[in-house]
Amino acid sequence: MTTVRFDDKIVRMFLFATLFWGLVGMSVGVLLALQLADWRFNFEIPWLTFGRLRPVHTNAVIFAFAGNAIFCGVYYSSQRLLKARLFSDLVSRIHFWGWQLIIVLAACSFVMGITTGKEYAELEWPLDLMVAVIWLLFAFNFFATLARRREKHIYVALWFYIGTIITITVLHVVNSLAIPVSLTKSYPIYAGVQDALVQWWYGHNAVGFFLTTPFLGLMYYFVPKAAERPIYSYRLSIMHFWALVFLYIWAGPHHLHYTALPDWAQSLGMVFSVMLLAPSWGGMINGLLTLRGAWDRLRVDPVLKFFAAAITFYGMSTFEGPLMAIKSVNALSHYTDWTVGHVHNGALGWVALLIFGMVYWLVPRMWNTKLHSIALANAHFWLAMVGILFYIVSMWAAGITQGLMWKEFTADGLLAYPSFLETVTKMHPYYLGRALGGVIFLAGLIMLIINLALTIRAGRFSEGEIQVPEPKPIEHKPSHWHAVLERKPFLMAILALVVITIGGIVEMMPTFLIKGNIPTIASVKPWSPLELEGRDIYVREGCYACHSQMVRPFRDELARYGEYSRPGEFIYDRPFQWGSKRTGPDLHRVGGRYSNLWHLRHLEDPRLTSPGSVMPSYAFLTSGVLDLGHITRKIQVMKDLGAPYSEEQVRHAGRDAKWQARGIADDLRRNGVDVAPDREIIALIAYLQRLGTDIKKGGPL
Template sequence: MNHPKQLEQFQYDDQIVKNFIFATVFWGLASLLAGVYIAFELAYWKLNMETAWLTFGRLRPLHTNAAIFAFVGNAMFAGIYYSTQRLCKASLYAPLLARMHFWLWQLIIALGGLSLLLGFTDGKEYAELTWPFDIAIAVSWVIFSVNTLGTVFIRREKHIFVAIWFYIATLITVALLHIVNAIVIPVGWLESYPVYAGVQDAVVQWWYGHNAVAFFLTTPFLGLMYYFIPKAANRPVYSYRLSIIHFWSLIFIYIWAGPHHLLYSAIPEWAQTLGMVFSIALWAPSWGGMINGLMTLRGAWDRVRKEPVLKFMATAVTFYGMATFEGPLLSIKSVNYLAHFTDWIVGHVHSGTIGWNYMLICGILYYLVPRLYKQDLFSQRLANIHFWTATIGLLLYIVSMWSAGITQGLMWQAINEQGSLTYPNFVETVLRIIPMYWIRAFGGVLVLVGFILMIYNLLKTINAAPAAVTENFQAENQRHQADHQGDSAHRKLEGMPAVFAALSLIAVLVGSIISIVPMLTTDRFTVSDIVKPYTPLELAGRDIYVSEGCYTCHSQMVRPSPSEVLRYGEHSRAEESVYDRPFQWGSRRIGPDLARVGGKYNHIWHYKHMEDPRSVISQSIMPSYPWLITEKTDLASLRRKLQVLKKMGHPYTEEEIEYAQELALEQAQDIANELNQSGISSEVVDKKIVALIAYLQKLGTDIEDIVNKEQHKDLTYD
């Protein structure tokens, strides 16, 4: 059959790609600036400026959210919209939807960033934005998915290329992760409590957090790698069969690995073990991507030495390989014990986000902008300088964080021959790593400076560009062509994107269900006959704790190990967290753990410490929180909050709900009276500081009864 070819005409929508590129560069600059600033805050605490919105606890979520969702997110949208059209030989399915996607996303970033600075947060890492934003993100993501999948469905190619496989897995899994993790009951316009408590919340959150790394920072960029490296190097993809096996094994295994963020925590040990073994098994699937990326450059290495685009891409894939080796290593229980809560993790994360995402994005931008604007790059030399500046900055970052993390981890666990802690003063372990904080901050400056050079370079290129003309393309529509004889099953599958999407969904559901559902279907983690629910004032204090981002520096999880128990007291039990919505176990100890802080110091100590930490711990690097002493606690909302919590099973009586505000004031009066004896004005009674003190004094106070019950149980079983 030799029909004359029916050629169809179409255009690519490149304007939307340009929009997303501008947003990438703009928000990239903002996120790097925030990152550099908070890096200096850790080295030099005075930069917190005694100003609420400038403190580390509020800026750190701003930095992480901006880096992930604003910088990397916009780059992902630009790259996917550009490559999907070309890989499908089709124009964008719905250009108007793409514009809605663009503006809604930028609105979420701008207003969401503002809300974080103002202290509105869900208090869960990388998911800090409050519920109205979560809804907007979901809507935005659905629009993006409809548009991308729509383009795939109207393609003129018969098969979908490996890049599209990764895009499909991304679309499905991010939607699943985001929606499940964001289920909350609102108690105000920007406030809510999650439906999960304690252990459940921890497990869901790190299933989300870990797989946000997997499906927001990794899979879409593996897809982009499969498109842009062959294009830029003008070389074929190294191994088709490797791409098949590493794609399916990667998405199937990745989803199980979340609990490696919770090793030695109070989640069940079986879940921890699954998290560890799947992380080890993930090593090879990750490296499959690295091999295909690097080996595609085979025969083009002479150009890698000269061309900045390829330099950035080759370096990105190399760092991807390094980070995905380090990840499984850090998931081994004993290694994790040393590294968890330290800067090693921070270094690991940045070898992913800077080494992989930033480098790959910059490579793509240097490739795309000249092509989109039909204008050679303004300066190759400047791009080379950017490459070296960023690479050196990144290396300084990683090495200083390795050094800081291992140093502090070893100091925390050092026990002398008399059985006591060698470094009992926590602040001593902080002071030891301050020099590393300076080096890290300097490394961050280099990464930022490189980025600014790129912005200048790209703007100069765009300014010199000729006026845009719409190009017409033509191609035969091959979508409905018959399969070739002898095509493998997978090859046939590549012609069926809907089936492909369904199989991807199944692949990610298996691990999700097995590792999470058992925790959600038991009341073991939500009911306790021992732990007392938070009093109204303690609850108000807890909300302040969450709002100030205390969890960015303080954990509430004493791990079961001698050094932790010597330093803080009894190790944490799952039962202690049954009323914790959200859980606040934390992931980094820049300050000490707080799970046992209740009753350790008196009220006046806490008052002085929040007002000026140096007044009680002379070398502390914690910011001062003077506004807690002048700002009023929101007591009016307590009744509504208690009502919502009661619906979720917190044992409040009708009376407690009815008189929540009065009860809170009563407890506040007791604390204020005691403060008053030390000369603190009695006006402090309705201020945030008092509520926060009430919360801090409650922490860990149920442990004695829990231990008693455990011992009693042991006796009866024996």
């Protein structure tokens, strides 16, 4: 017999990081909730405006809180399932510190306005590269451990980890392809509709393969361990895995219903989203039934309470998701807070509760002691429940209310709420309810941290070890194809990759290859240098977090905004800025609707032109001087990517920008306001005034 000692120190490091970043990410979330309830929480500090903080929150809770929890749980469970210590302590440490460095740099870059402007993929290219390297190190460490395992069979949890590692690699690389302009700015190689499709193929699968499959793997390990019961059905868990891997990859277009995306792609996304209900609920039932015979322990064991609730929320959000992916439901729900509620249903209910259960189970074991206070953990559980309830009920009410208000017509056939602002002020009580829910949930997390800190103080950390027989040749009996497959992790990894790639390619390639999908409109011209700079400011400030640029072909949107958006209008948009939420109105047809002066006033103090608005004040754009240092390079990159700029336009980009800025500044002066033409706000106004106007120049459509 030999002794195998597990590397539990790395598990401990990731566990601490999980709790720390959970606290940070959720605190920022609470601040954002307060900002929507009262704009003054933006503090008129550029770094703390909603648009810049929102990616800090989303990235912190997804990639820092959930990410570190994945690494913590995967490293703990894999070593035990494979009966082997992790392949390399050094790689594990580089993985840990590399990931934390990325998180810190990401948070700094977002508050500074360094962002790609693609939701859940906001990291700029140097950080994207770092993520790829660290993720591949994690993959290497995992697969190398898998290769020297002392257990023939690959337990179902490990498959979920394999699926996660492979898919996230592909998603991240494909979606991050961009041409750098400088160290802090790049333009994606995809434009408009194509960018939107790639982004939401990524975006949806980030949910699927970062917030679902790894946590299902953790569920299939930690729930049986905590319940001391085997999985209800191993067979069902296998089907759960394969069906999920196969179906998830097709569902992305449901984020783009009724947009300028080709109709067939929308239908494809919808059908596969509805199909996803089957494996998801199979997995939920499998998880819940694992607790059969242990239901009585739910009363006394907080770990099982958290697990049972997490699995139930998994069932709820995987029912709500397909429901919202149905086009007629989506027509109402999209761009409203219902989407935000759905996301938090999964994030707070499924991911966070599962993580809480996992750490409540892990810490007493790793520190050889008992949980400090079961009562405190129970109190945390109920606080979490109440917090989630406040959150998602507020968001359901807010989303459905606002969606119905947007679509309401009077008997005379006019919009019942012609001012978008009316629908915003109506949201106020719901936004307060959501903030309250967030505060309660955060309070629960703080109780968890206190409870675990006291547990750790009372205990003594040690690494687990097991006795294993001396290595002997594994008797190999090739039997069923599935069993054969399970013993060959690399073959299985490749097969999973093939399945995923086919899904992705078939979905995306037609848009790349078939010109007919994107009819180019003759009157649509590339952005002028100043407008491009203005657009980059729009991206920098995260305007897309609250404003869409996509008028859908509905009667109410035509009446409210104007012509619906055509695919051909976006061919120079890198990145696309269609958005996914309308806290404020759509901006695609805002060009020419208001005067330059109105925009200036509105940006400096939104309450001046729109009383009751929750938009932050952007007065700092009036003092900020526009940096034209990269303009030639920017126009050159755009030209290289296919925008028809002439050599002359590239060479004189700076001069043209200054000339256009002077025109706007002159117009403002004629109206009684003096703004220097070199200010950032001038560029932003230039961009806003151009938005969606080209199509009108081409005569009748």
